[in-house]
Amino acid sequence: MSALIQVKNLSKSYWREKFEIPVLNNISLNIDAGEFLGLMGPSGSGKTTLLNMIAGIDKPSDGEVVVDGNVISGMSESQLAAWRANNVGFVFQFYNLIPVLNAFGNVELPLLLTKLSKAERQQQVETALRIVGLSDRIDHYPKQLSGGQQQRVAIARAIVTDPVILVADEPTGDLDKASAEEILALMERLNKEFEKTIVMVTHDPRAAESASIVHHLDKGDLVKEVVQ
């Protein structure tokens, strides 16, 4: 059986004026369904760039990314938008919640792109918030929540559409130790109990311990793979 995510000979470089800056060099990587993969490496090693290309929010200079049989690196912007809506859940370092929407509104956002009725959307939002343990904060706005709670709302938003993969970019980077542990426990639960495939970028070795496999990047190259 082929891997859920196949990264094939992926290269990425950026242009700064007339200078080409290579970020990823001929990366190949397979991620199986249900895997919890960690990407580690120093700043500028290319881990977020790799994550962005797996999530379909950036395009490679060379090579391809195949997710669940779809060559996403060859999709147009509108195809990618539709693909992301159906297949990817995002968790960001700074939560990126919409401040004018309460927890319900934030979690409901991805469902606005579906054909679900209002009642169906409400049911799914409530389920997602229950999974992350925030049913009692459904009417709270981001500024009324702690950092850890905001990140849990962000995770609820990421899982509300039941996506194929969850991508997380430094999900504990802005949290205190206790909150970070809660978030990591929640992600482990999503991986084990709900069999979500997770790709997580982190600097934090303790966070990386939650992953089943950790890939280390350095200067755009995959340098080490650790199976935990």
Next chain:
Amino acid sequence: MKLLNLIFRNILRHKLRTFLTILGIAIAVLAFGVLRTVVTAWHSGVDAAAADRLITRHAVSFIFPLDYAYKDQIARIPGVETVSWANWFGGVYIDKQKFFARMGVDAETYFDVYDEFQLTPEELKNFKQQRNSCVVGQDLADTYGFKIGEPIVLEGDIYPGQWEFIVRGIYQKKNKSTDGTLMVFHWDYLNENMAQNSPNRASDVGWYIVKIDDPSKAGDISERIDQQFSNSSASTKTETEVAFNQGFLAGFSAMFTAMDVMSFLIVGIIMLVLGNTMIMAARERTREYAVFKALGFTGSHLTKIIMGESLLTSLIGGLLGLGLMVLAVGAFEATLPKGWFPVFQLEPSTIILSILAVIIIGVAAAIFPIQRALSTRITEGFRFVG
């Protein structure tokens, strides 16, 4: 529909900023509407002019008189149905602030020629029978409380002396644009006084009003009238009532052109104000737009969100401005002395123009923020620090 909640929430994000922007739009729409109402009120005389009426005046200026004897010669020209005439009286009623148009007119023909001034047969009969009677418009009667049978005393300036008239009719307006602020009395009464006190001014006519049978012949008839008097001591200039009224307004045209331009400049300025607000909002939300895109929202969704916010802000301001405009025009109408403007009312065209302006402002103000939101890549958006 699903995005409406988000649009409303975004509008309420910075309440003070939104309030000030809406207030700015409302004041701009108010100013736009009032200026346009003044301009349209000023031009209402032109709009109310009839196509089948010609005005014959002195070729040099309408302040110079014509001879009374011209009426029979004009009446003989083919195509002329009725000839009437009038003199500008001027004068003061109580004080100079209480201004309205006062004219000596031919009592027999004036209301035949101006059928938009509607009198009952009894009023018309009473007016014609009594030499010192007068007729006032309903608007004028409402303003000064003139009633049938009551006297109106004017202090003459062009025609010196104290003049007393008895109100014998209050005319109703046929159309909304008809001037309801005139006072007219017998030219004969005026002329008799002149014959006694200033014989050299007797038989003077300010201008003739010529009703013709076919408006398409206006040019020919005008030419024939003027040819008739081309070699007389007072040569004439005949033109349609529209042209005559336009000529009368020409002296003020620079001022009203300036007001016209200013009203549209106000729209331009408020477009910049709303545009600035929307640009600030879009800049602050660069990261949010990146989140929306990452979640799968398309350019079309973002366009609806930004355009919706801009249009809604603009429309709320516009509707508030329209409400204020109705109140302000009503207050002006009540406060301004009758006679300054024959008709001072909010025209449907002003309301339509205001709504159109508000929509254009809303759309135009959203263009740059939309372009920015669509062109910013998701990864750039996430890196943005506002």
